[in-house]
Amino acid sequence: MRNVEFALIFREISLYLEMQGVQFKPRAYEKVAYTLEAMEESLAEIYKRGGIKALREVPGVGEAIAEKIEEIIQTGKLTYYEELRRKTPVDIRALTAIEGVGPKMVKVLYEKLEVKDVSDLERVAQIGKIRGLPHFGEKMEQKILRGIEFLKQGSGRVTLGAALPLILEIHGRLRELSDVDEVEVAGSIRRRKETVGDADILAISSRPEKVMDFFVSMPEVAHVLGKGNTKAMIKLKNGLDVDLRVVPEESFGAALNYFTGSKDHNVALRRIAQERGLKLNEYGLFRGSQRIAGKTEEEIYKVLGLSFIPPEIREDQGEIEAAKKGEIPDLVGYQDLRGDLQIQTTWTDGANSIEEMAEEARRLGLEYIAITDHTKGLAMTGGSDEKKLLRQMATIEKINRSLKGITVLKGAEVNINKDGSLDIKDEVLAELDVVGIAVHSHFNLPRREMTERIKRAMRNPHADILFHPTGRVIQKREPYDVDMDEIIRTAKETGTVLEVDAYPDRLDLKDEHVRKAIEAGVKLVIDSDAHSVNHMRFLEFGVAQARRGWARKNDILNTLPEKDFIRSLKRP
DNA sequence: GCCGTTTTCGGCCCGACTGTTTTCAGTCG
Numbered sequence: 001m002r003n004v005e006f007a008l009i010f011r012e013i014s015l016y017l018e019m020q021g022v023q024f025k026p027r028a029y030e031k032v033a034y035t036l037e038a039m040e041e042s043l044a045e046i047y048k049r050g051g052i053k054a055l056r057e058v059p060g061v062g063e064a065i066a067e068k069i070e071e072i073i074q075t076g077k078l079t080y081y082e083e084l085r086r087k088t089p090v091d092i093r094a095l096t097a098i099e100g101v102g103p104k105m106v107k108v109l110y111e112k113l114e115v116k117d118v119s120d121l122e123r124v125a126q127i128g129k130i131r132g133l134p135h136f137g138e139k140m141e142q143k144i145l146r147g148i149e150f151l152k153q154g155s156g157r158v159t160l161g162a163a164l165p166l167i168l169e170i171h172g173r174l175r176e177l178s179d180v181d182e183v184e185v186a187g188s189i190r191r192r193k194e195t196v197g198d199a200d201i202l203a204i205s206s207r208p209e210k211v212m213d214f215f216v217s218m219p220e221v222a223h224v225l226g227k228g229n230t231k232a233m234i235k236l237k238n239g240l241d242v243d244l245r246v247v248p249e250e251s252f253g254a255a256l257n258y259f260t261g262s263k264d265h266n267v268a269l270r271r272i273a274q275e276r277g278l279k280l281n282e283y284g285l286f287r288g289s290q291r292i293a294g295k296t297e298e299e300i301y302k303v304l305g306l307s308f309i310p311p312e313i314r315e316d317q318g319e320i321e322a323a324k325k326g327e328i329p330d331l332v333g334y335q336d337l338r339g340d341l342q343i344q345t346t347w348t349d350g351a352n353s354i355e356e357m358a359e360e361a362r363r364l365g366l367e368y369i370a371i372t373d374h375t376k377g378l379a380m381t382g383g384s385d386e387k388k389l390l391r392q393m394a395t396i397e398k399i400n401r402s403l404k405g406i407t408v409l410k411g412a413e414v415n416i417n418k419d420g421s422l423d424i425k426d427e428v429l430a431e432l433d434v435v436g437i438a439v440h441s442h443f444n445l446p447r448r449e450m451t452e453r454i455k456r457a458m459r460n461p462h463a464d465i466l467f468h469p470t471g472r473v474i475q476k477r478e479p480y481d482v483d484m485d486e487i488i489r490t491a492k493e494t495g496t497v498l499e500v501d502a503y504p505d506r507l508d509l510k511d512e513h514v515r516k517a518i519e520a521g522v523k524l525v526i527d528s529d530a531h532s533v534n535h536m537r538f539l540e541f542g543v544a545q546a547r548r549g550w551a552r553k554n555d556i557l558n559t560l561p562e563k564d565f566i567r568s569l570k571r572p
Numbered sequence: 573g574c575c576g577t578t579t580t581c582g583g584c585c586c587g588a589c590t591g592t593t594t595t596c597a598g599t600c601g
Contacts, residue, residue: 017573024584028573062574100590102599135592143590187601200601226589233589233600243601245588258586263601270585275578281586 001072006043007036008093009072009081010065015092016084019103032060034264040484040512047073091117099147099225100140108133122148146223150239157195159474161504161541163240164189167199170218170242174203179210182252186259187243190311192544194474194507198241200259208246215244251283253296258282264316265309272304272320280304312547331547332526332556334540339368339558339565341434342413342467342499342527343536347392348373349381351532354399354408360533362406368562370411370434371396372467377415377423378440384412386428393431407562409433413467418442420456422463429462433566436499438467439480447481454487458496464569465525466491468501468508475505484513491522495570497557498522500549502542503529514549523568524551525558 014029035058036043046054047070055066072078088110095106095118109115112133113124121144124130130141167185174183180203184190187200205211212232216224225233225241233243247255258266259282273280278287284294285303293299301308306323310331313319322328343357344350350357354371361369373392374383384392393410400408411434415423422429422437429435437457445453457463469487470479491498498517501508506529509517517524526542528535546556553559557568 025573027584031574060574064573100599104598135597137592139591198601228589231588259601261601263585267585274585279586283587 001044001076003036003039003042006069006072007033009078010036012093013081013084015096015103016088019088019092019107021104028060028062028065032058032065035060038512040516043069044073089116094118095121098144098151100143101147108135118148118151150235157197157475158238158240159195159504160189160192160507160544161538162238163196163199166220166236166238166240167201167242170220171201173218174201174211174215174244177211177214179205179207181205181249184252184256186256187261190260191262191314192312192541192548194504194510194545196240198243201242201244202252202255202259203244203246204249204252205246211246212244247282249295250291251294253298253300254280254284254294255282257297257300260311260314262315265314265319268316268320269300269304272306276304278303310547312544313550315548329550329552332543332551332553332559334543335365336553336556336559337526337539337543338366338561339370339409339525340366340528340530340536340539341370341409341411341465341525341558342372342436342501342529343369344373344413344529344531345371347371347388348378348383349531354396355403356533357530357536358399358403358406358408360536364536364539366406368407368409368565370409370436372411372413372434372436374440375412375414375423377417383415384424386425389424389428390431409562409566411436413438414463415440416454416457418445418453420453422457422460426460426462429460432462434464434569435462436465436467437463439471443471443477443480445480447483450480451483451486454482455490458487458490458494461571463494463496464571465497465499467499467527468506468529469498469513470508470510472508472510473505474507479508484516488513488517488520488522491517492520497569498524500524500526500542500546500551501529502526502538502540502545503535504538504541507541507545509545509549511545511548514546514551518549518551518555523557524555526556527558 010029011033014026018026052066052070055061055069068078090106090110092106095101096103113129115121115124125141125144130136131138167189171185174180183203186202188196189199203211208229212227215232216227216234220236221234222237223235225235231245235241270280278285284291285300293303298308307326307328309319309323309328345354345357374381376383376385389412396408396410410432412432413436416437416439417423472479498509526546528538530536557565
């Protein structure tokens with residue numbers, strides 16, 4: 001069983017316990033579920049390696065949960081969980097996924113109306129049976145129906161690439177208002193998380209009601225979920241929830257910190273405040289009733305004895321400890337990239353010519369790009385064979401002679417065949433400046449075979465960069481089953497560079513793999529994977545992902561000038 | 573049910589908004 005499946009069970013247990021009004025236990029189960037979802041090594045492997053004792057080393061796993069994990073591994077089921085489900089046979093996960101429906105409501109609906117799943121709920125809501133219940137009314141009924149309707153439309157989360165431009169647009173509009181003194185985007189968008197469930201915007205204003213009125217009447221608004229004097233919540237037509245909060249100037253930093261999160265980061269900060277006899281909330285850092293910090297985030301971290309922590313790494317993944325010791329890394333900056341090593345053109349499936357891509361790259365301030373069109377294994381894109389590739393190389397040399405201010409490197413995105421060989425001959429690869437290798441077929445190989453396949457390809461002395469190493473497409477395609485720890489080890493052994501593909505639907509490597517790679521001393525590049533001139537600006541999403549993985553400038557090879565970059569590849 | 577440079581027992585983050593209430597529980601972030 002995979003970790004996410006364990007996580008699902010523990011999350012459901014958390015919901016069942018909360019439904020019963022049990023104290024504290026729900027938090028414990030919820031927390032462990034969250035940990036498991038983000039954990040690379042599988043519980044089955046951990047258990048095999050060191051039994052119960054090893055399981056208990058996983059954060060959030062104590063005696064009771066370790067035993068439950070063991071039971072699931074050994075028998076494939078969990079008596080405790082089945083008992084909970086038998087006692088209250090409701091689809092609690094689906095029901096609580098509805099906006100505004102929580103465990104307590106599910107309990108009432110089950111006991112009074114025998115609602116067991118979403119279709120039961122939809123039925124009783126439609127025939128008006130909910131409004132008769134104590135503490136329920138007609139509005140609640142309508143809200144539930146709207147929530148169900150929305151749930152049918154999709155997952156509710158969108159990629160950062162989809163959310164960020166829209167939110168920046170709204171941000172810009174608010175900034176222009178005369179009643180707004182200051183406005184910032186907070187939330188998971190500020191942390192640059194790869195997908196976002198909602199957006200949080202904070203503002204300072206002396207006339208908040210004006211700002212709220214403007215906010216809820218923007219043309220993108222599908223409906224208003226709530227509106228008060230300090231807080232308004234809307235749902236946009238594209239499904240994204242956006243919250244706007246107006247806060248006092250002296251609390252702006254505290255609010256920005258609070259609403260940027262993550263939740264776990266905030267909890268850790270508040271604990272530190274508590275230890276020092278202070279209280280931290282969205283209005284400031286207080287000693288008794290006296291505010292001792294809150295206007296800026298910087299002063300809050302300072303008073304707590306921490307160095308400033310960049311939003312991208314506020315995930316309670318060791319950044320608090322690092323900040324205590326003053327060891328927060330100097331993360332790669334959004335302006336640090338000098339090159340882009342994965343670009344497709346009209347030679348295969350790109351929309352623009354080599355010259356157009358080069359021109360756009362120069363406009364964005366880059367010094368070099370590699371043209372990496374697909375190779376013949378990817379027939380549908382008109383992938384190059386050796387002959388076509390040699391022809392393209394000659395063209396690039398000609399273009400370089402007339403281009404000023406930017407260098408075009410000769411490259412290719414070479415297919416890794418099923419057996420780990422490459423689909424272009426070594427003699428031709430040797431002629432290229434940059435060779436990217438990538439999996440584009442046979443995605444469903446067993447883990448062992450897929451790992452060996454990619455490792456073999458990485459051992460090719462001409463293979464410089466492993467492109468989009470896990471092959472995932474966010475919300476569309478799962479990563480192929482590959483042992484990333486082994487890939488990272490092989491990268492270190494062979495000097496192969498791993499790519500952070502910045503295309504917002506990929507973001508591959510993901511943050512946790514970035515972190516593992518740099519801890520192993522593996523070098524990375526950040527590429528746009530541009531298929532048109534408009535895609536080249538995606539590089540910033542790659543930088544964000546690298547920052548989330550704690551990458552510094554010298555971990556990222558395309559922060560180097562061209563000559564140094566080339567020299568740092570495994571076959572200079 | 574977890575966790576510990578205060579603790580192996582006694583804690584466990586904090587506040588706004590909503591809908592339905594005459595004072596608050598539930599939900600959400």
